[in-house]
Amino acid sequence: MSSESSKKRKPKVIRSDGAPAEGKRNRSDTEQEGKYYSEEAEVDLRDPGRDYELYKYTCQELQRLMAEIQDLKSRGGKDVAIEIEERRIQSCVHFMTLKKLNRLAHIRLKKGRDQTHEAKQKVDAYHLQLQNLLYEVMHLQKEITKCLEFKSKHEEIDLVSLEEFYKEAPPDISKAEVTMGDPHQQTLARLDWELEQRKRLAEKYRECLSNKEKILKEIEVKKEYLSSLQPRLNSIMQASLPVQEYLFMPFDQAHKQYETARHLPPPLYVLFVQATAYGQACDKTLSVAIEGSVDEAKALFKPPDDSQDDESDSDAEEEQTTKRRRPTLGVQLDDKRKEMLKRHPLSVMVDLKCKDESVLHLTFYYLMNLNILTVKAKVTTATELITPISAGDLLSPDSVLSCLYPGDHGKKTPNPANQYQFDKVGILTLRDYVLDLGHPYLWVQKLGGLHFPKEQPQHTVIADHSLSASHMETTMKLLKTRVQSRLALHKQFASLEHGIVPVTSDCQYLFPAKVVSRLVKWVTVAHEDYMELHFTKDIVEAGLAGDTNLYYMALIERGTAKLQAAVVLNPGYSSIPPIFQLCLNWKGEKTNSNDDNIRAMESEVNVCYKELCGPRPGHQLLTNQLQRLCVLLDVYLETESHDDSVEGPKEFPQEKMCLRLFRGPSRMKPFKYNHPQGFFSHR
Amino acid sequence: MERPAPVAVPLGQAEVFQALQRLHMTVFSQSVSPCGKFLAAGNNYGQIAIFSLSAALSSEAKEESKKPVVTFQAHDGPVYSMVSTDRHLLSAGDGEVKAWLWAEILKKGCKEMWRRQPPYRTSLEVPEINALLLVPKENSLILAGGDCQLHTMDLETGTFTRALRGHTDYIHCLALRERSPEVLSGGEDGAVRLWDLRTAKEAQTIEVYKHEECSRPHNGRWIGCLATDSDWMVCGGGPALTLWHLRSSTPTTIFPIRAPQKHVTFYQDLVLTAAGNSCRVDVFTNLGYRAFSLSF
Numbered sequence A: 001m002s003s004e005s006s007k008k009r010k011p012k013v014i015r016s017d018g019a020p021a022e023g024k025r026n027r028s029d030t031e032q033e034g035k036y037y038s039e040e041a042e043v044d045l046r047d048p049g050r051d052y053e054l055y056k057y058t059c060q061e062l063q064r065l066m067a068e069i070q071d072l073k074s075r076g077g078k079d080v081a082i083e084i085e086e087r088r089i090q091s092c093v094h095f096m097t098l099k100k101l102n103r104l105a106h107i108r109l110k111k112g113r114d115q116t117h118e119a120k121q122k123v124d125a126y127h128l129q130l131q132n133l134l135y136e137v138m139h140l141q142k143e144i145t146k147c148l149e150f151k152s153k154h155e156e157i158d159l160v161s162l163e164e165f166y167k168e169a170p171p172d173i174s175k176a177e178v179t180m181g182d183p184h185q186q187t188l189a190r191l192d193w194e195l196e197q198r199k200r201l202a203e204k205y206r207e208c209l210s211n212k213e214k215i216l217k218e219i220e221v222k223k224e225y226l227s228s229l230q231p232r233l234n235s236i237m238q239a240s241l242p243v244q245e246y247l248f249m250p251f252d253q254a255h256k257q258y259e260t261a262r263h264l265p266p267p268l269y270v271l272f273v274q275a276t277a278y279g280q281a282c283d284k285t286l287s288v289a290i291e292g293s294v295d296e297a298k299a300l301f302k303p304p305d306d307s308q309d310d311e312s313d314s315d316a317e318e319e320q321t322t323k324r325r326r327p328t329l330g331v332q333l334d335d336k337r338k339e340m341l342k343r344h345p346l347s348v349m350v351d352l353k354c355k356d357e358s359v360l361h362l363t364f365y366y367l368m369n370l371n372i373l374t375v376k377a378k379v380t381t382a383t384e385l386i387t388p389i390s391a392g393d394l395l396s397p398d399s400v401l402s403c404l405y406p407g408d409h410g411k412k413t414p415n416p417a418n419q420y421q422f423d424k425v426g427i428l429t430l431r432d433y434v435l436d437l438g439h440p441y442l443w444v445q446k447l448g449g450l451h452f453p454k455e456q457p458q459h460t461v462i463a464d465h466s467l468s469a470s471h472m473e474t475t476m477k478l479l480k481t482r483v484q485s486r487l488a489l490h491k492q493f494a495s496l497e498h499g500i501v502p503v504t505s506d507c508q509y510l511f512p513a514k515v516v517s518r519l520v521k522w523v524t525v526a527h528e529d530y531m532e533l534h535f536t537k538d539i540v541e542a543g544l545a546g547d548t549n550l551y552y553m554a555l556i557e558r559g560t561a562k563l564q565a566a567v568v569l570n571p572g573y574s575s576i577p578p579i580f581q582l583c584l585n586w587k588g589e590k591t592n593s594n595d596d597n598i599r600a601m602e603s604e605v606n607v608c609y610k611e612l613c614g615p616r617p618g619h620q621l622l623t624n625q626l627q628r629l630c631v632l633l634d635v636y637l638e639t640e641s642h643d644d645s646v647e648g649p650k651e652f653p654q655e656k657m658c659l660r661l662f663r664g665p666s667r668m669k670p671f672k673y674n675h676p677q678g679f680f681s682h683r
Numbered sequence B: 001m002e003r004p005a006p007v008a009v010p011l012g013q014a015e016v017f018q019a020l021q022r023l024h025m026t027v028f029s030q031s032v033s034p035c036g037k038f039l040a041a042g043n044n045y046g047q048i049a050i051f052s053l054s055a056a057l058s059s060e061a062k063e064e065s066k067k068p069v070v071t072f073q074a075h076d077g078p079v080y081s082m083v084s085t086d087r088h089l090l091s092a093g094d095g096e097v098k099a100w101l102w103a104e105i106l107k108k109g110c111k112e113m114w115r116r117q118p119p120y121r122t123s124l125e126v127p128e129i130n131a132l133l134l135v136p137k138e139n140s141l142i143l144a145g146g147d148c149q150l151h152t153m154d155l156e157t158g159t160f161t162r163a164l165r166g167h168t169d170y171i172h173c174l175a176l177r178e179r180s181p182e183v184l185s186g187g188e189d190g191a192v193r194l195w196d197l198r199t200a201k202e203a204q205t206i207e208v209y210k211h212e213e214c215s216r217p218h219n220g221r222w223i224g225c226l227a228t229d230s231d232w233m234v235c236g237g238g239p240a241l242t243l244w245h246l247r248s249s250t251p252t253t254i255f256p257i258r259a260p261q262k263h264v265t266f267y268q269d270l271v272l273t274a275a276g277n278s279c280r281v282d283v284f285t286n287l288g289y290r291a292f293s294l295s296f
Helices: A002-017 A022-034 A039-045 A048-075 A079-149 A162-168 A176-181 A183-247 A251-261 A266-281 A294-300 A304-325 A329-340 A418-425 A430-437 A442-447 A465-497 A505-510 A527-532 A534-541 A596-606 A621-638 B013-023 B053-057
Strands: A286-292 A346-353 A359-367 A372-380 A518-525 A550-558 A561-569 A579-585 A589-591 B027-032 B038-043 B047-052 B070-073 B081-084 B088-092 B097-101 B114-116 B129-135 B140-145 B149-154 B160-165 B171-177 B182-187 B191-196 B201-207 B223-228 B232-237 B242-245 B250-254 B261-267 B270-275 B280-285 B290-295
Touching: A039 A079, A048 A079, A162 A183, A176 A183, A251 A266, A251 A286, A266 A286, A266 A346, A266 A359, A266 A372, A266 A442, A266 A465, A286 A294, A329 A418, A346 A465, A359 A465, A372 A442, A372 A465, A442 A465, A465 A518, A465 A621, A505 A621, A518 A621, A527 A534, A527 A550, A534 A561, A534 A579, A550 A621, A561 A621, A579 A596, A579 A621, A589 A596, A596 A621, B038 B081, B038 B088, B047 B053, B081 B129, B088 B129, B088 B140, B129 B182, B140 B171, B149 B171, B171 B223, B182 B223, B182 B232, B191 B223, B232 B261
Parallel strands: B027 B081, B129 B171, B223 B261
Antiparallel strands: A286 A346, A346 A359, A359 A372, A518 A550, A550 A561, A561 A579, A579 A589, B027 B038, B038 B047, B047 B070, B081 B088, B088 B097, B097 B114, B129 B140, B140 B149, B149 B160, B171 B182, B182 B191, B191 B201, B223 B232, B232 B242, B242 B250, B261 B270, B270 B280, B280 B290
């Protein structure tokens, strides 16, 4: 290449000088080819500066010769041609020098270029290498970062903590000596252990699954077995019926009763269940039965929507019929009232037998629209009772269960929601209907599990078994005590009306042997009449004379002295004592407002009644109180101080033994009887 | 007077019993605390109730302020008389006198500081103590009651120093005549006796019922109440309420009240008296006419 470029360049250089080109070139070529003459080597030897000087000198010589030639030519002459020839030969020599110099210059240039080129090529090569290396470096760096960011899946596994691992893993896995120092080995060991554990657990899981399958199968088998048992048991029951009758064990009867019980409304059902349970568990004298028509009950029992429809239907029917008949408003209202107060066709009968063969029959009804229970009571005795006049109210169905619990008079409906229903049909109070429907006592509602809270009236009240169970025992006991106390009073009244105070032998010790004052009269008194009496105002003011109590008047006489006693008998006798108010007519009228001793006598029977209760259950209280009044009257009359100004002996000589006649600033008489010494002293 | 309407509350056994107890309760004695803020009252069941006078008399008194602050069972029998020293409340009833500390009395479960029983002669029945009288000069207490004697007890040592005998029936009331230290006692036997405390002997006897102007045989002869103003004495009970001049032992004025009087006291120039059976407290001047009556 370099020779070609020099060949190309040479002609240009020569042409620019204007010298004959091809001939010289040919000669230089042959010169070059013929001789093994290296001008390249010569170049290295010559100094470029001297060559440049030579060039400048040659050019100058040429210019001079040309100028001389010019001069000679212009002068003309003969020898000019020889000189011109000479000069021309010299200039040809100079031209040859120039050509050589040119060649040298070219060679030098070529060499220079070649060298540059070489160097450049080397530089390029290095540059390329550098680029390659840089590229590789970059690539490696990327790889390194990739490697560093690499997260092995093993880091996502939650391994057990180090301490646990060393504790639990078997030594061939944990290899403590190796792993302690080397975290890589440690992690490996931990992963190993993890794998172990997982394999074991997977095993266990499989075992458990198979167990479960087995057990499920067993359950299936047993279920089949049990379901096949039912028809067998039924057939046994059928077969055992004749045996039951033979042995007087009426299981079937009980069963039938339970069947009927299913049709009872919920409060009656609660009552039935609880009463039966109580009877079986605690009290053999209690018997429960269901009365009424089951078919009617079934006819009533429909889902709530239907029954509402029924009601509206029946209302519609009623309206239609009333339109047709055109009855009075009263009749329409009457029908509505009857509808409102309708009873459920089934009722529960509970019979309580008492020790003396008397029976308390209780019939419980459920008023469907009012959601309350009522009860009707009847007492039957073993022998027929002749009712004394004053005992009329004692056992009457209306009042025998009145105020079983204080304040529970059973004349008002316990369900506050009923008032609104009553307003719609014009019923003022349930009191007018209790004789027919039974009394809605609060304890009856409780036995049926119905609770009507006063503070937050609830929309629907449902029957609650636990409420019933918690009240059952107390109520039954109270009922029995009530019947027995009323029967006891019944007997006592018969005797009192004849003027005899029946004191039993075990209460005789409370009184002295000789009692002169006598009971003359014992009658009932109406509540209004009691309120009108002038000596009962204190009791009325203290709120102890309500309209649920029974009132009586007793008259005790001795000689000219007449003692009237007004008695308030609380339905809760005998736990609540009868209250006496006295009025003595003897030498003037003395009552508790004008004579402290009369007040003391009242206190002796009213406040100190506990000593007069007698043996349990305390039915002797009233008779003992009356007897004590007789004794007190005796003491009063006999200890009255003799008035010196009046002549004559005392009407009542002192026969009672008294330590002192008067005591204390109020000068009380000795009313307290001491047994067995038999003397009277002060409290 | 309006009576409150009867309350229609369902009454259980406990409420009925409480109501009956209250109907038959009699308050026999009362005493004001030394600070003047509390009133102690004793009743026939042996209970003492402490009322807060400052609360009950204040302008914002409610129903609860009129109920006792504390009530406790003090004696087995009725509490017939009470008197207050500057630190103690002394109560007496059924034969013993007990002392209660006023500072402790409002706390629950208060126990008596001490109890003493005068030496009685009879053992069959324990006689009651009807009257207590403090003699400040001697720092002693005089008790009188059912055993017809006056017993003197020294308040510091608690010993019974004297027993003054003379009454033939039990003693109702006592009064102190300050100038010459003398005690007057009135009893069931109808006599008012004056006792000299220094000689421990009976100085004078006035048998009220023997005087025709004041005796009322149909009521009996018992003397229920006594008050003295050193020269004068008022007494009443079975006989009519009479003002006596002590030196001459003559009745000077007879007050025209029918009912037997239970309490009487001198107040400045007036005589205040109350009967147990009426609702009035009558105020008389010394001249014998009724000035006015305070009525319940």
